[in-house]
Amino acid sequence: MRTFILTRLNMKDEVEHVTKLIDNISNIGFSGIFLTVRYSEYGKHRNMIKDVISTYRDNFDIAIRIDIDERNRNKIKNILTSIRKNVDIISIAPDKRDLAAFVCRDRRIDVIDVTQNNFNLFSDSMLRMCRENNKVLEFNLIELLYTWRDRRVRILGKLRTVARRALRMHVKFFITVSPESFYDLRNPSEIIYIGKVLGFPREYVKDSISIVPSEILKINREKRSRDFVLPGVKIVKRPERKEEE
Amino acid sequence: MIKEKKRYVAFRAYYETESMNSLNSTDIIKWISRFFIEIFGEINAAEANITLIEYNEHKKMGIVRIALSQLDNFRTAMALIRKYRGNDARIEIIGVSGTIKKCREKFILGKKKKQEEEESQISS
Numbered sequence: 116m117r118t119f120i121l122t123r124l125n126m127k128d129e130v131e132h133v134t135k136l137i138d139n140i141s142n143i144g145f146s147g148i149f150l151t152v153r154y155s156e157y158g159k160h161r162n163m164i165k166d167v168i169s170t171y172r173d174n175f176d177i178a179i180r181i182d183i184d185e186r187n188r189n190k191i192k193n194i195l196t197s198i199r200k201n202v203d204i205i206s207i208a209p210d211k212r213d214l215a216a217f218v219c220r221d222r223r224i225d226v227i228d229v230t231q232n233n234f235n236l237f238s239d240s241m242l243r244m245c246r247e248n249n250k251v252l253e254f255n256l257i258e259l260l261y262t263w264r265d266r267r268v269r270i271l272g273k274l275r276t277v278a279r280r281a282l283r284m285h286v287k288f289f290i291t292v293s294p295e296s297f298y299d300l301r302n303p304s305e306i307i308y309i310g311k312v313l314g315f316p317r318e319y320v321k322d323s324i325s326i327v328p329s330e331i332l333k334i335n336r337e338k339r340s341r342d343f344v345l346p347g348v349k350i351v352k353r354p355e356r357k358e359e360e
Numbered sequence: 361m362i363k364e365k366k367r368y369v370a371f372r373a374y375y376e377t378e379s380m381n382s383l384n385s386t387d388i389i390k391w392i393s394r395f396f397i398e399i400f401g402e403i404n405a406a407e408a409n410i411t412l413i414e415y416n417e418h419k420k421m422g423i424v425r426i427a428l429s430q431l432d433n434f435r436t437a438m439a440l441i442r443k444y445r446g447n448d449a450r451i452e453i454i455g456v457s458g459t460i461k462k463c464r465e466k467f468i469l470g471k472k473k474k475q476e477e478e479e480s481q482i483s484s
Contacts, residue, residue, distance in 0.1 A: 259440060260440060260442040261442065264398070296448065297374070298374065298442060298448040298449065298450045299442070300450075301439055302452070304435075304453075305435075305438075305439035305452075305453070306439075308432065308435045308436040308439045309436060309439045309440060311432070311436060312436055312440075
């Protein structure tokens with residue numbers, strides 16, 4: 116049986132609001148979420164995240180996702196060094212071509228957000244680079260819910276262009292509707308139908324909210340474990356330490 | 361002449377009850393069909409032939425009849441609904457069925473579920 120994961124739920128200052136949303140999300144058919152926090156707010160929210168995760172320890176899978184909002188390459192490198200071992204998923208929304216190329220090449224970054232500001236960065240060559248470096252694109256469809264007529268048409272057109280290229284280049288992708296309130300919540304089947312608007316086949320959209328995120332999460336959690344050495348290599352048994360007499 | 365296939369869609373409306381008066385069946389069908397036209401255009405809407413079969417204002421649940429060929433488009437349009445006259449609102453599709461009777465029993469009244477639960481209780 117498929118398990119569905121909502122790949123973006125933004126962390127807020129009010130924990131109650133977030134826990135209410137998580138309750139609703141679990142009721143509509145998701146079995147996990149990526150609790151997303153911007154890097155600049157990570158310090159402020161760290162304890163709250165721990166509280167939220169401990170509340171749902173047994174029955175709902177919550178992964179921590181950091182959205183890096185820094186634009187300087189050296190600073191991003193420092194951030195990655197400091198947080199890679201502590202969080203499950205790292206994403207970034209590059210706004211310039213050189214930054215996008217850097218993000219594609221850095222294997223510590225998992226997800227690249229497709230936003231209104233960076234549609235034009237996703238050329239064929241960039242998408243090929245994404246595929247070669249195993250990056251995942253994220254299409255956040257929340258903007259489609261909040262825009263009307265001309266504006267919605269424009270956004271949809273651009274999203275469809277990137278989606279068509281991504282499909283042609285076999286790049287993995289997430290489709291999400293990041294909910295801010297109860298009225299933004301969409302169950303997995305609704306997300307699949309909205310995803311079809313972008314021109315993706317139904318099965319691809321289904322995978323994008325189930326198999327793709329869970330595989331990435333599994334790999335990253337494996338990497339974070341103590342026994343991990345290399346992809347495919349792990350310590351099976353550690354030698355027992357002899358106590359000195 | 362081949363009769364066009366149709367489906368019955370059970371839905372639930374969510375809207376802010378504090379700032380809005382409760383919506384009656386006319387409001388609901390106008391809301392749904394206008395939104396469908398906005399997304400998929402008049403030709404598809406004409407083919408869809410959206411008809412409201414029933415709507416319960418207290419439960420905020422209802423049944424809509426739609427042409428099978430436009431069912432996917434209808435579901436997409438309903439998933440994209442986010443506002444009603446500037447207020448927070450949305451429509452959730454509960455289920456789809458081939459007959460009104462089954463649609464009503466399964467999704468609106470929830471009879472089948474109750475029966476199954478009772479049977480399982482008796483058998484256990």
